[in-house]
Amino acid sequence: MTIPPAQVGMRVEEVDTPALIVDLDAYERNLDRMVSSLGGSSVRLRPHAKTHKCPIITHHQVSRGAVGACCQKVGEAEVLIADGVRDVLVTNQIVTPGKIARLVALAKKAVVSVCVDDAENVRDLDAAAGPVGVRLPVLVEVDIGPHRCGVDPGEPAVALAKLVDSSRHLRFAGLHAYHGKAQHIYALEDRINAMEAAIGLTAETIRLLKEAGLECEVVTGGGTGTYQIEAASGVFNEVQPGSYIFMDVDYKRVEGFPSTFENALFVIATVMSRGKEHAVCDAGLKASSIDSGLPTVWDRPGLAYLKPSDEHGSLRSTDSTPLPRIGDRIWLVPGHVDPTVNLYDWFVCVRGGYVEAMWPILARGALR
């Protein structure tokens, strides 16, 4: 873990750069906005911790009514549960003996559920859960469109659910039906159309399961881009958005309700060199992930951040805006929040121009 770039009580201008800044006011408004956007519905909120990898943030979400957290990796679940989180869904397949052993060990300490899309994996989970003395809640993941993980909806999902249900040390807990690709369909109408088909497949699978005598306690899906569609469907009873707490350049392009969340996460950088037509800041590829597009410069219209190299970012004026000078600080909005957070060990949390808290990103690098 790297040396913290700031101390509580510092002025924001004193924070060393590059650093990852949380605007606490905007962040808290995002937390509240999510709760109120689900208000009155019976749909449970289980935010995804892969975005922030920070148990403190999960605690904030749970204290506002979330039922627990999602994560992608056993290593993330270990960090959350060690920090007191009591209900974690691993929204992923856990297939190796070592990881399965860690997963069932965690299930002794907290409510831990997991997703499956393969019969042999179901048997492996059952065999590992028995000796440990847990009955593991298992969700069948259905591929409702993104063609990543998951069995086909309909009969293949029912067959796998039956196998789970007949496994002595597993409990069939429901369906995981997450449409990752749909989250980033910018046009609201196109997104609704994509989800309409996906929700239809999910509903039909639930119907077939019921015919087979299997009830879905949980039907979960929905990220920041679509969760309101799942929540309004009458088919899903849990949603798992993650990015809404911070947002990023790409999610801000997603029209409709997702764009009502505010940018609350920034990379601050310092200008370290200046040419006639460009300036160079100290935040490059190791400070902000560019897989979903470049960062943008916050609150400085006329200033653009261009393709970075490993440790440098180039800034150009897009109109007659003067270039920043050496030593000037700029705030960048990351192109993609999750892999950017994963580069840092600390959130520097600011309010009213001062550092109010330092939150360690304890599951940073928890890839396994």
Added chain:
Amino acid sequence: MTIPPAQVGMRVEEVDTPALIVDLDAYERNLDRMVSSLGGSSVRLRPHAKTHKCPIITHHQVSRGAVGACCQKVGEAEVLIADGVRDVLVTNQIVTPGKIARLVALAKKAVVSVCVDDAENVRDLDAAAGPVGVRLPVLVEVDIGPHRCGVDPGEPAVALAKLVDSSRHLRFAGLHAYHGKAQHIYALEDRINAMEAAIGLTAETIRLLKEAGLECEVVTGGGTGTYQIEAASGVFNEVQPGSYIFMDVDYKRVEGFPSTFENALFVIATVMSRGKEHAVCDAGLKASSIDSGLPTVWDRPGLAYLKPSDEHGSLRSTDSTPLPRIGDRIWLVPGHVDPTVNLYDWFVCVRGGYVEAMWPILARGALR
């Protein structure tokens, strides 16, 4: 720092995934190949530590004759020097008061030099070095083509060098003339042409400096893509390649001498889901940086890794090659070595099918 994915003595098949693997035989051949490629020349080797962020590797390089290390950040220099590296060039501008204070503090413990491209920065360095009692070696960075940092070659460089030379607590140590863009020009002839112009500008600046009574003790540049061109120029007396120790997909595309280095760094991944036409492995954007292109699958012709999501990578067959099964392990060659290494805390070093060493990536995340 995350839990290590392996222990010394394990079989490679037991290493948890995703993990960053160093093939020690290939790595050591790369170290030796670099030394022999410079053999007989008086050009010094100062490999760049931004690639590996691991003092153990710098020690290997120094034990084979390197004069020290380059790095980009004061935080990297701190880690290297704390681990016993005795000569570090920061190939970058250090402009903020906090970082300058840390830089001159380091200069009490080891030979530390730094680059400048701005007169005010020269005065700031001088003012900070005095009270600490160091005389800091300073290189003038010249922009010989890439238009990132650096003053213009010729008179502007001479003027800045004079200012350094007249600064009581600084010592003019020479020129930093690195052409980052040229490293990745794939065609050898085009690369040589780009470097011919750059070397001409460097030589002319050296000539003007000599006229002004300023000798360049050091003229440094040259990464893995061009270092042989600088080394053969008669103009440069130091080169700073980094990626040659490991290579990556992008550098393997660079024709000529760079491609003689071997792939020695891999991300191992496990297949966790399988559809009819694709398989999914557990290594996505948080396991391998895609800024310079996707990873490729090592030693499995007919198998392609497609656009990843945060924690998943999709594998497809490009011919009639059967898809891997759940639990199968694949080796990926990272698209871009430096930002990929920066995602991990451990190098898992293997030889003959066993884990021989675990090297902590101590400067991972040392962004500041």
